[in-house]
Amino acid sequence: MGYERDGVIALVMNAALEGKVYEPVTLEIDAGFVARFASAVGDDGSFVPPTIVTAPEIVSGLDHVVADQELGLDFSRVVHSDQEYEWIRPVQLGDVLVARSTIESIRFRGGHEFLTLRTEMRDAAGEMVVVARTGLIVRGES
Amino acid sequence: MTTALLRFEDLSVGLDVPPLAKVVTREDIRAYAEASGDDNPLHQDDQAAIAAGFPGIIAHGMFTMAHLASCLVGWVGDPSALKRLRAAFRAPVYMGETIIAGGRVKSLDPSTRTVLLDVWVTVERAGTTEWPIKRSEAEIRLA
Numbered sequence: 001m002g003y004e005r006d007g008v009i010a011l012v013m014n015a016a017l018e019g020k021v022y023e024p025v026t027l028e029i030d031a032g033f034v035a036r037f038a039s040a041v042g043d044d045g046s047f048v049p050p051t052i053v054t055a056p057e058i059v060s061g062l063d064h065v066v067a068d069q070e071l072g073l074d075f076s077r078v079v080h081s082d083q084e085y086e087w088i089r090p091v092q093l094g095d096v097l098v099a100r101s102t103i104e105s106i107r108f109r110g111g112h113e114f115l116t117l118r119t120e121m122r123d124a125a126g127e128m129v130v131v132a133r134t135g136l137i138v139r140g141e142s
Numbered sequence: 143m144t145t146a147l148l149r150f151e152d153l154s155v156g157l158d159v160p161p162l163a164k165v166v167t168r169e170d171i172r173a174y175a176e177a178s179g180d181d182n183p184l185h186q187d188d189q190a191a192i193a194a195g196f197p198g199i200i201a202h203g204m205f206t207m208a209h210l211a212s213c214l215v216g217w218v219g220d221p222s223a224l225k226r227l228r229a230a231f232r233a234p235v236y237m238g239e240t241i242i243a244g245g246r247v248k249s250l251d252p253s254t255r256t257v258l259l260d261v262w263v264t265v266e267r268a269g270t271t272e273w274p275i276k277r278s279e280a281e282i283r284l285a
Binding site: 004033036037039040041042043047048049050051054056058059062063076078079080081082083084085086087088 | 164170173174176177178179182194197198202203204205207208209211212215219221222224226227228229231
């Protein structure tokens with residue numbers, strides 16, 4: 001994996017992409033989605049599970065970085081190490097969330113690569129609903 | 143939800159959140175992969191998981207975090223009270239294992255009626271306690 005620059009394949013992520021912002025993704029929190037997600041996590045479906053925002057976060061963040069040829073993320077070595085959600089307001093049935101992910105940081109330490117993604121989710125009125133942060137580790141070849 | 147609403151006045155530092163246990167099945171993990179859109183083969187394909195050094199597929203960290211959120215929401219009785227949840231994933235969860243979510247009140251701020259909690263998820267494996275979610279934190283604001 002890795003990325004190509006000047007005809008050379010780098011074996012680590014391209015740290016120059018820190019700060020890169022991906023195209024926003026829109027996802028509606030409709031009744032069917034809430035029912036499926038609640039069932040999958042063992043909730044009774046009487047409320048919107050707070051972590052339902054994982055779904056828009058994956059589409060706007062993880063899916064983009066995995067497909068990003070310039071970044072050179074080796075997904076086969078990725079471990080999800082940290083996750084944080086801050087709910088500015090509760091997610092409600094009928095919300096249309098626009099999720100936009102940014103590469104917050106790329107670091108190298110101890111033979112491993114560390115990628116932090118920040119995803120902001122706003123409602124149709126443009127008001128912030130959730131801020132998510134994902135920490136991924138690309139394990140070094142051992 | 144049938145739980146009565148938690149009252150700020152009833153809380154004290156050191157109080158335990160009632161633990162919530164759940165057996166993790168392949169069906170759960172398949173349903174979570176579909177609902178969340180996380181289709182990493184580590185969670186669906188035993189061969190891919192074995193190639194990555196695990197005995198078989200593992201649960202999504204986010205599945206375990208969702209269970210922790212369910213534990214907290216069930217305790218509080220109000221999903222809108224959860225303001226922040228941070229999870230550090232420190233051990234895998236295998237199929238058939240029982241994950242136990244728990245927490246403890248770390249601090250209370252009466253001016254904002256905010257509760258900070260240490261939270262975690264454990265698994266008993268071969269006589270040892272493993273920590274799929276370790277040294278993590280939740281913030282809850284009560285009405």
